[in-house]
Amino acid sequence: MAKTILIVDDSASLRQVVKIALMDAGYDVIEAGNGQEGLQKLDGRKIHLIVSDVNMPVMDGITFLKNVKQHASYKFTPVIMLTTETSDEKKKAGQQAGAKAWVVKPFQPPILLSAISKLILP
Amino acid sequence: MSSTIKLDEECTIYQAAQLRQQLADALMASDSLTVDLSAVGEMDSSAAQVLLWLHSEATRLQKTLALVQLSAAARELFTMLGLLIYLPIVEEEAGHES
Amino acid sequence: MNLDAAKQTFLEEARELLEDMERILLDVEATDTTDEQLNALFRAMHTIKGSAGLFGMDEIVHFTHEAENVVDLLRSGHLALSEDLSGLLLRCHDHVKAMLAVVDDKATQQEMLQTSLLDELRHYAQPAAVDEPAGSSQASAPEQGGLRDWVMSLRFNEDVLRNGMDPSAFFRYLRLLGEFLVVQPVLCRLPQAERFDPESCYLRFELLFSSDASQQMLLDVFEFVREDSQIHIFPVGEAAAHWPQLIADADEAEQAAVRQAWLALGLDPDATAEPEPAPPAKAADKASDKASEKADKPATGAAEAKPPRASESRFIKVEAAKLDSLINLIGELVIAGAAANLMARRSAQSALVESTIAIANLIEQIRAGTLSMRMVQIGEIFSRFPRVVRDVSKELGKSIQLNVSGADTELDKSMVDKLGDPLMHIVRNAMDHGIESSEARLAAGKPAEGNVWLNAYHESGSVVIEVADDGAGLRKDKILAKAVANGLVPADSVLPDGDIYKLIFEPGFSTAEQVTNISGRGVGMDVVRRSIEQLRGTIDIDSAVGEGTTFRIRLPLTLAIIDGFLVSVGNATFVIPLETVIECIELPPDALQGDAHNCLNLRGEVLPLLGLNRFLELGQPHAKRQNVVVVRYGDSKAGLVVDELLGEFQTVIKPLGNLFRHLRAISGSTILGSGEVALILDVPSLIHFATSQEAERFASHAEHAQQRGGHGNH
Incomplete structure (x- = not known):
């Protein structure tokens, strides 16, 4: 069974491109437009990895991550945060919240794919 | 007195705490414990680590532990991590055919 | 779903983000900036940069990166949004917009990077001196170092499992880059009895690995754990030289265990600097039982992933024509509903009437909802x-x-x-x-x-x-x-x-x-x-x-459906748009003196009257009792004299045919529930007519009193 990845980003086009790349690689993908939607998508289904943007409306990535870490069924799920190299403070906040994996925006799909593959293979 | 425990399909970090408790209890309750790994479909380092710990506990408590019927997933993990010789794996003749 | 569609989404998205950006920049000039506004500014540049990168639009990435740096400083409070800066950002907004317009023209985009805007942006960004250029340098081709043997010392932090990083996952990934020769686990840290926390990681590994990947590529495999763990990778020949550095953080027990592991790998930790390329211990070790490894290759990764779920967003873009035809249908539904209601009333079955009323309510809600879809701010x-x-x-x-x-x-x-x-x-x-x-x-x-x-x-x-x-x-x-x-x-x-x-x-x-x-x-x-x-x-x-x-x-408000007020003059039925109706009164018996227009004293206000029977030349006999519908448009009011008041009626405007386009008093027609056609009165022009006739008459009276003269040229 293919591994499932949740991608949380407010840019629909980014989600689309990432989704195409990940599905081509053999992952299942579900999408959410912000942290809150992301939490709603965690409705008991098995999710092997989460990719989340940091700066999003409604609920940002750090808050989302903190919530994920509280969730018994998802607290050990690897999370890759998408960030810019300009936001060191955010990165610190993210690390405190338990985000260890970061991919710098902008990225080409293969970069994200290889980051994901290090944590889970399809 | 001996007993056998069959591990579930999923043995990952999410089950690690429970797995450790279950195996520790079983080891306490018998002199000889057999762990059946035939159903294991998904296994990660944490589960391998629990088995390594269980092995050292068994040695410390002078009890017998045997890991039997390794599923493909379990065998692959142990092989990859170089753990085969560090675990009390017992290859059974009968299990060969399955 | 394909990349082209995604690109369209991106362009659309970028357009909206830029609109937000412009709105905020212009808005903040008047008021104080809120965090939310600065965040949204940042997000505009950030998101465009992020998505442009995905599509390989490097020029846009380059430009938005510089702008993002500046906006980030704004967001963090290191810069204030001066008028000068907001002007600059507005021009950046224009520039990005222009670049997006020529997104397929690389050459032009390149040229557009030759802009002084970048210097201006850097001028603002200087204090922070963020020098790392945007881009994906990591995507560079692997250095072809040829096949080499590597020593890896993987001493993971205890938290890696809790962080979702499974050491075995890194092993799996490494297998894509090369081949494990010998893997020597180091188990000395595994605690006994109760001190063992199954969610902590105690496993560490020393291993030999054969690969043509570069040292950096191999280190990158552990990019997410390197910070907290001790990961060392060296070519076999150089390993011994790095032994002291490699073992610096380990306690005595671990030092001994690692030393033991190295010996098992055929390495001599004490052979300082002496390159002694120990022939990698025969891969005959049980640990690399290839046959079983091959057989156990995960059977996942099959290409048959499920079709993607439709992307969910808050808005759906609908073709205007579809909405129009829906509104048209609802118009028909309104008419059919009214007909059903009429029939039900005639049948005098109260249950039937009840249910047609319920249906009518629902239709009304659908109508309002559909119309509101066309409404924009x-x-x-x-x-x-x-x-x-x-x-x-x-x-x-x-x-x-x-x-x-x-x-x-x-x-x-x-x-x-x-x-x-x-x-x-x-x-x-x-x-x-x-x-x-x-x-x-x-x-x-x-x-x-x-x-x-x-x-x-x-x-x-x-x-x-x-x-x-x-x-x-x-x-x-x-x-x-x-x-x-x-x-x-x-x-x-x-x-x-x-x-x-x-x-x-x-x-x-x-x-x-x-x-x-x-x-x-x-x-x-x-x-x-x-x-x-x-x-x-x-x-x-x-x-x-x-x-x-x-x-x-x-x-x-809208061009499609109106709430009408139904009146009759003789045996003809007319619809007056309800929103123009202020009140209805009974016509005082002596108010109309045979003339088509006249005035009525309405609570001290002079109200010009227009007798529809006369004005529209219907030639109907007067009803005994007549009514006045007081209508308003803008600041003008007038009273329309009709026979009977039939009540409210929802109606769909059917435009008049070309033949009747020139008619000023009629704005459209509609079909009543009974199937009858009713004309919709054009209240603005009726009021205009009533008031101007009145004014003219007043003027002509005045002139009459003074001298004989031409009519006003109205």
């Missing part, structure tokens, strides 16, 4: 004006403040599209001709800064849009003189103020002594009036010399 047009006012006032060297209110007023989308240009023209006109120069204003005792107001609101079923300025006001004498000179009106005309002002809408009329390039472009105010009239709207002007001018545009 007028803010969509208003939002471009801050920019225009800002730019034009700079161009004119005037200081002008724009004040917007009622931006959330809704109106039909099709009208919004057609309103932009006329409004733009009026606003430019107000700035150019309305507002005086600062000197002139100061001389007149007014503040140097001029004001332009944009305001929208709903009033009795219409949308009213006002463009006002506190400028010099319209000079009636000048307008009249000009109109006379142009032969638009006779030399001795006496016109009401409103009509004089309206002369500026005549083709070829312009009072400005100096034609500037702002509004004197040959397109006159006559075009404005025509555009508004095409939308079934009207435009009025109020002005006071020295105080300013107000243009008031009045438009119908």
Whole structure:
């Protein structure tokens, strides 16, 4: 069974491109437009990895991550945060919240794919 | 007195705490414990680590532990991590055919 | 779903983000910046950069990266949003927009990077000196170092499992890059009994690995755990030299264990600097039982992933034609529903009547909902004006403040599209001709800064849009003189103020002594009036010399369905748009003196009356009792004299055929539930008719008293 990845980003086009790349690689993908939607998508289904943007409306990535870490069924799920190299403070906040994996925006799909593959293979 | 425990399909970090408790209890309750790994479909380092710990506990408590019927997933993990010789794996003749 | 579609999504998304950006930049000039606004500014650049990178639009990435740096400093409070900076960001906004417009033209995009904007941005970003260029340097091709043997010392932090990083996952990934020769686990850290926490990681590994990947590529495999763990990777020959560094953080027990592991790998930790490339221990170790490894390759990764779920977003874009045909159908449904209700009433079965009423309620809700889908906030047009006012006032060297209110007023989308240009023209006109120069204003005792107001609101079923300025006001004498000179009106005309002002809408009329390039472009105010009239709207002007001018545009809310008020005259049925109806009264017996129009004293107010029977030449015998429907449009009121009041009725406007287009008193037709056709009365023109007839009569009476003269030229 293919591994499932949740991608949380407010840019629909980014989600689309990432989704195409990940599905081509053999992952299942579900999408959410912000942290809150992301939490709603965690409705008991098995999710092997989460990719989340940091700066999003409604609920940002750090808050989302903190919530994920509280969730018994998802607290050990690897999370890759998408960030810019300009936001060191955010990165610190993210690390405190338990985000260890970061991919710098902008990225080409293969970069994200290889980051994901290090944590889970399809 | 001996007993056998069959591990579930999923043995990952999410089950690690429970797995450790279950195996520790079983080891306490018998002199000889057999762990059946035939159903294991998904296994990660944490589960391998629990088995390594269980092995050292068994040695410390002078009890017998045997890991039997390794599923493909379990065998692959142990092989990859170089753990085969560090675990009390017992290859059974009968299990060969399955 | 394909990449092209994704690209379209990106362009759409970028457009919306840029609109937000512009709106905020123009808005914050007036007020303090909120965190939310700065965040949204950041997000605009950030998101465009992120997505552009995905599509390989490196130039856009490059540019937005620089802008993002500056906005990030704003967000973190290291920079303040000065007027200069917001101007710069606005120009960046323009630049990104322009780059997006030529997204497929690499060469032009490259050229567009040769812009001084980048220097200006860097000037602001300097304090932070963020030097890492955007881009994906990591994507560089692997250095071809040839096949080498590597020593890896993987001493993971205890938290890796809790962080979702499974050491075995890294092993799996490494297998894609090369081959494990020997893996030697180091288990000395595994605690006994209760001290063992199954969620901590105690496993560490020393291993030999054969790969043609570079050292950096191999280290990158552990990029997410390197910070907290001790990961060392060296070519076999150099390993011993690094032993002291490698073991520095380990306690004695671990040092011993690692040393033991190295010996098992065939390495000598003490052979300092002496390259002793130990032939990798025969891979015959049980640990690399290849046969089983191969057999156990995960059977996942099959390409048959499930089809993607439709991407979920808050908005769906719908073709306008589909919505139109839906509205049309709902119109038919309204009629059919009314017919059913009529039949039910006739049958006198109360249960049937009940259920038709329930259906009617639902239809009403569907109707309102569907119509509201077509409604958009007028803010969509208003939002471009801050920019225009800002730019034009700079161009004119005037200081002008724009004040917007009622931006959330809704109106039909099709009208919004057609309103932009006329409004733009009026606003430019107000700035150019309305507002005086600062000197002139100061001389007149007014503040140097001029004001332009944009305001929208709903009033009795219409949308009213006002463009006002506190400028010099319209000079009636000048307008009249000009109109006379142009032969638009006779030399001795006496016109009401409103009509004089309206002369500026005549083709070829312009009072400005100096034609500037702002509004004197040959397109006159006559075009404005025509555009508004095409939308079934009207435009009025109020002005006071020295105080300013107000243009008031009045438009119908929607073009499709109206709530009608049904009346009958003789055996003909008419629909009056309900929103224009103020009240209904019984006609006093002596009010109509055989004339088609007359007046009624309505609580002290003179109300012009219009007898529909006479006016429409229906030739019906008078009913014994007649009623007056008091209607209003704008500031004018009139009473329509009808026979019977039949009540409210929801109705779909069916446009009249071309043959009847010229009819001024009738705006459309509709089909009643009974199948009968009813005409919809055009209240604005009826009121206009009633009042002007009344005024004319009044004028002619007055003239009559003085001298015999021609009629007003109205």
